[in-house]
Amino acid sequence: MLVKTFGSAVSGIDAYTITMEVSISQGIRFFLVGLPDNAVKESQQRIESALKISGYKWPGHKIVINMAPADIRKEGSSYDLPLAIGILAASSQISNLHLDKYIIMGELSLDGSLQPVKGVLPMAIRARDEGYKGCILPLGNAREAAVVNGIDVYGFENITKVIDFLHTGEGAEPVRIDTALEFEKSVEAVDFDFSEVKGQENVKRALEIAAAGGHNLIMIGPPGSGKSMLAKRLASILPPLSLNEALETTKIHSVAGKTSSNNSLITQRPFRSPHHTISDVALVGGGSFPQPGEISLAHNGVLFLDELPEFKRTVLEVMRQPLEDRRISISRAKYTIDFPASFMLVSSMNPCPCGYFNHPDKKCVCSPGVVQKYLGRISGPLLDRIDLHIEVVPVSFNKLAEAPVSETSIFVRERVMKARKKQVVRFETDELVHCNAQMSNRLLAKHAKPDEAGMQILKMAMEKLDLSARAYDRILKVARTIADLDNCETTQAHHIAEAVQYRSLDRSTWGA
DSSP states (O other): EEEEEEEEETTTEEEEEEEEEEEEESSOOOEESSHHHHHHHTTTHHHHHHHTTTOOOOOOEEEEEEEEEETTTOOTTTHHHHHHHHHHHHHHHOOOTTGGGGGEEEOTTTBEEEOOSSSSSHHHHHHHHTTOOOEEEEHHHHHHHHTTTEEEEEOOOOOOHHHHHHHHHHSSOOOOOOOHHHHHHEEEESSSGGGGGSOOOHHHHHHHHHHHHOOOOOEEEOTSSSSHHHTTTTGSSOOOHHHHHHHHHHHHHHHTTOOSSOOSSOHHHHHHHTTTOOOHHHHHEEETTTTEEEHTTTTSEEEEEESSGGSSHHHHTTHHHHHSSSSEEEEEOEEEEEEEOEEEEEEESSSSSSOOOOSSSOOOOOOTTHHHHHHSSOOHHHTTOOOEEEEOOOHHHHHHHHHHOOOHHHHHHHHHHHHHHHHHHHTTTTTTTSSGGOOOOHHHHHOOOOOHHHHHHHHHHHHHHHOOOOHHHHHHHHEEEEEETTSSSBHHHHHHHHHHHTGGGTTTOOOO
């Protein structure tokens, strides 16, 4: 007897349907074809044990299972449940009347219970788009998939309950989630607030500019000056995620297996802070079975690299292309996978190995030339891609004790959102541009051309600081953002002057 069940596989952050054709005939051998990997091949032992404990039997006949399309490699243990259901239906132990209506996925334990799997959100989206009635998933994945409207999602604890549901079509209610309500409920939540940081008003101003224009930023200062504390609060002043951005972000985390059963939708902008020992592949994504890296997990959010010079040079250099294109392409011999990587890069570093170069109180003990050598660990092309360089000076005890409570993140976010709204209108005809940091040369000439006095200041800065052409573009982008925060339609001289101040590491005197 031939029976078909339907599952799903993930490629990049999208899914495609897999058809499992189960044929049982005379004989005694088991064949699983269609390019399964080792985890799929090992499903026989898990399925056999789960069926026995659940009161069913493994057919004593020849079983041939084809996983179509047969030229695409199938990976992971999430095919256990559809394979088991197909075997039971093909051996007439259960009815196959409803199998063509559902996408079925889940990993089986030896006792028949179902374990959560990765990537169910894109699977549910694909199932809805292809007209399936619903998805049958482990209970731990049900809330995540249920954020997709227009399809029924059923979550089960074990294979016995799945079989009972397929027999009768009853006995379980689909998981219901009001996606809009779930989104609105927690989109304004803030874990870290700007009001908790005393002093550092110049750094807060730079972070506000970075958030308003989507600019990359590096903070340089001695240990304990508050660089990490400030970076963690950047996400709290970014505009809230839109519902589409939240779904896209959740898809990436779903594919990477980073979602929890309690949080069905990621509603806050991601903040990723990998350790400096991270590998190239872990940062940008890839591997034998390509998975999203940290830059993709930070999509629509912030990637914070603390102690930037301590990262391996090769790790930093692989970020250059994603910083420009806002996507990362993982190429293999037979296929190429694209992961989105539109993130804000925020980094920090000590000014020298001892950490006290330019410190107002403590003396630097580094030998001559060491500061320049330390900074040289970061390549010029990467620094060119960072729009704002800001020096962080420790806050003295007197200022720390006397400093009044500063603005909360909510007030700063309101100014950032007003500036972003101007950019939405400005770039409404450019689908690939959403903020000032993404402007092309054509858009720079159209929207960020300074007045005559501003052009003179920019010319002087270019000549004295020996800036590159890319740094020239960055200054104009930052100046345009400052003008947006000032609610000014034109880029004026004082906007250019402030933007030039945020190129500290381009100065020839730095580290001398």
